[in-house]
Amino acid sequence: MNRITQLFGIKYPIVQGGMVWCSGWRLASAVSNAGGLGLLGAGSMHPETLREHIRKCREATQKPFGVNIPLMYPQIDEIMQMVADEGIRIVFTSAGSPAKWTGWLKERGITVVHVVSSSKFARKAEAAGVDAVVAEGFEAGGHNGREETTTLCLIPAVCQAVSLPVIAAGGIATGRAIRAVQVLGAEGVQIGTRFALTAESSAAEAFKLRCLELEEGDTRLMLKKLAPARLVRNAFSDEVNAAENAGAGEDELRALLGRGRAKLGMFEGNLDEGELEIGQASALLRGKGIQTVAEVMQELTDEYNASAQ
């Protein structure tokens, strides 16, 4: 794993996903301090909140860190300008076309990585001029691609489609999984679930503890008629599921979803009525309890080293 560590100037090719309601300055700086790449998650922050997190993150680490910006962000012009003004050197973009902003960011000397769910989107990202892609599979938590391609099938396809370095995401929570996706051609990994459940994550403790006791099958990709998202099964998702099974259309689902469901669940800890976004890999973490980022990074690197073939 080489082009990725060089691109970001980091020790381990381990990127922490810039997740809504989890990825503030505490998490990002802890991951960067431990040798990975921490990302602030702009998706759940107002521009001024993000500015504050950028400044606090810079105080908390001397190491490189970045920002993840969903391209459907409402005040996208404002937040891009602010990120550039604050001297951010690494931007991950997701959930939208990389055509518009990649050039703008690159002109300012910013390293750009785009998140894709297919080799078709990977080729578009390469054409737009990004420096690397994150290829994220079906097993990932939260918002997800429509193709439903799993990480095992997606990584080789994307590696074949582009010459850029590929960062694998979705289902990666252990050192063995890092080794496995490296075998498939990835040069780095983006890990969401495992870091979302650490002590430094800004998610509610109740959310973390619930996710740390999930079994296989307890998350499901839902809301496919709006934007597909992987959610933990709870009272809210059961309601969505019943509506979907009965043929509910977009409007009905949008009304059911309402506003602020992810905040309610993940940040405020309402486990019944909130939207709980986490990946399938959560079921591999049962019994681990809430760990620190340093503990997680140590386990990942130890397992990775022990899994050499």
Next chain:
Amino acid sequence: MNRITQLFGIKYPIVQGGMVWCSGWRLASAVSNAGGLGLLGAGSMHPETLREHIRKCREATQKPFGVNIPLMYPQIDEIMQMVADEGIRIVFTSAGSPAKWTGWLKERGITVVHVVSSSKFARKAEAAGVDAVVAEGFEAGGHNGREETTTLCLIPAVCQAVSLPVIAAGGIATGRAIRAVQVLGAEGVQIGTRFALTAESSAAEAFKLRCLELEEGDTRLMLKKLAPARLVRNAFSDEVNAAENAGAGEDELRALLGRGRAKLGMFEGNLDEGELEIGQASALLRGKGIQTVAEVMQELTDEYNASAQ
């Protein structure tokens, strides 16, 4: 990879999935002759047809081969007795509880492997006395588990849950993927899609050629209200999809499905109205054309050897 090759007496820990409409004596004997384990797929055969395939397979190879029997097979008593009478030494069971038949088969000295989609079912299979489990992920073709757990997340969970040897299935069509699931703890692989599209497969050539030009996202897990199955997108699946989106219930879906759809599509080559079962890994095979089993086995082992870390 050791316990699996020993269990079956084979050279490579590569099992060919016993798939409906693909896995007759030509395919199974070719895989066994090439050093893997060929399986006859009883699911699409009348008992007397299976008997004929068993006898022809025995004429075509001196090597071990087996039979896959879905436990929801209508004449299950008859076919089990016949398989035992014909001297079959290896039976893979799927789609049902292993509690009833495992003991019966073991008493007759038959090696029994059960296909599971979760660690919960793997523990049940171990308790029933099977010799190994196939753990099959969401990306696999045809009938599939309700948990939707991908191979990357499923294999480590099953390996942790049981002490039996684990055969990984779902999304494995290359030597790199074999290495990757080995990193995750699997001791063998079951490959369906890749072998379904070989010259020796009994599927229609039109079906094979269609599957060899699929792109990512061209298969989808459908019919979840009946029994989930991964199908190629075509006129028939579009109709199912529209009905499901409109909230169709079990009866309506069953009527839409009718009878003999898989035979119509996979065996008779009706690409519009038939049910075309294939895995996500098909999208990694574009441009390969229809290969022989010997060519596939050579590629798999060469890629596997080249992927050592």
